[in-house]
Amino acid sequence: MSPVIAVLGLGEAGGRFATDLVAAGATVRGYDPRVDAPPGVHQGKNAAEACTGAGVVLSVNSAADALAALEQGRPGCAPGTVWGELNTAAPAVKEAVLRAAGERVVVADVAIMAPVPPRGLATPMTASGPGARAFAAVLGPLGTPVEVLDGPVGLAATRKLLRSVFYKGLAAAAVEALAAAEAAGLADWLAGNIADELVKADAATLDRLVTGSRTHAVRRRHEMQAAAELLDGLGVPARVARASRDWLDDLAAG
Template sequence: MTVIAVLGLGEAGGRFAADLVAAGATVRGYDPRVAAPQGVHQGKTGAEACAGADLVLSVNSAADALDALEQGLPGCAPGTVWAELNTAAPAVKEAAERIAGARAVVADVAIMAPVPPKGLGTAMTASGPGGRRFADLLGPFGTPIEVLDGPVGLAATRKLLRSVFYKGLAAAAIEALEAAEAAGLRDWLAGNIAAELIKADAATLDRLVTGSRTHAVRRGHEMQAAADLLDGLGVPARVARASRDWLKDLEA
């Protein structure tokens, strides 16, 4: 029977641990702040939770990733797969590989969608020396895993590049809607944004990029005017000014 340790039992880690128990795995968990879900054997320390595990899922914040590794590593037998699921920069994943040394085989794992809707069914991408073994161990429990042929840090790079777009898009929507609320136009703008998202297609990206380069000067002035509008409405124009600055850089 596969033994899996889960370090970090918050929203994502707790859901993974509970799903693994339901799927028949032996699960050991550790989190200094959160009690383990039912059926998870709670360790008193990270090392105790990792003892005897074939696979360790480190599901912590980026700031806690290396600390969790140092706490759990003494409990790992050589060859244990240490899966870094933390949303951290590639440099953090690379540091984890150096710290693990010969004690564990590190897999850089990027969780590619929010966890709560699907739990173990959430898509993941893995790279590094432990990537394939990670997929072999976790895949049978229903997790769709794309294994990249590349080093630790490659999966994190893909995840964070997507984050620049998706989180940036979310920030732009929030800023625009906050301003629209202040102007008494939230319903109108929300409908406009929804309509644009619905009609987007494969050519939309090219139009966005090409149009910005072609009309950088005019659009830069437009975004300065938008920032001025937001100032008048009392809404921080963070995205508007960042857009203005990018357009300035794109001027021919």
């Protein structure tokens, strides 16, 4: 028998998951107040109706809407329904969802660990909390690689957000540097330089970055202050440059 899965939130990620779940043979019920359900997905009149009969619910909304989605969908859930909390949110939000769930649904804190559009249902995920294993047992055979973490709700979110600090911070640094390079007429040169450094990165790169920052914190602090002043002169907000300077200040003081 094909699993019945509800998807709440049919935007870029939720819509792709719903479409791929249908292709994988699941019966999919969906609801989004702003987006129509994709072909093959049974559209509910509201969240509770979409959840009716589902063994697993994927809540793919936003951190701000996570609790509201649970409150609206929970009345349609049978006892024991697995509530996959996929929203990118702080651990405290995931814990609030767990408390609000009560005994009716079993919550899995699920973190999406890569961009969804390129892979869809094959996007890797991690899951923690009481519903993690049941979530993986249903989604895994449908093509989703789910790493189950032995730990509470909030653990998967913590891993996701720690990773985000690096990757989104790296992206912000690239955006800021390239904006300044464009203003200085050096965009092509800097883009090539950054690309070369990324290609050369290896397992030892992280250690060099951290060790070098600690060893040369004072000198690098002055370097990043100068970089921030350069960006000021170019009319580019030096947010990452000044944050780097401040971290080097702390490392020098420590």
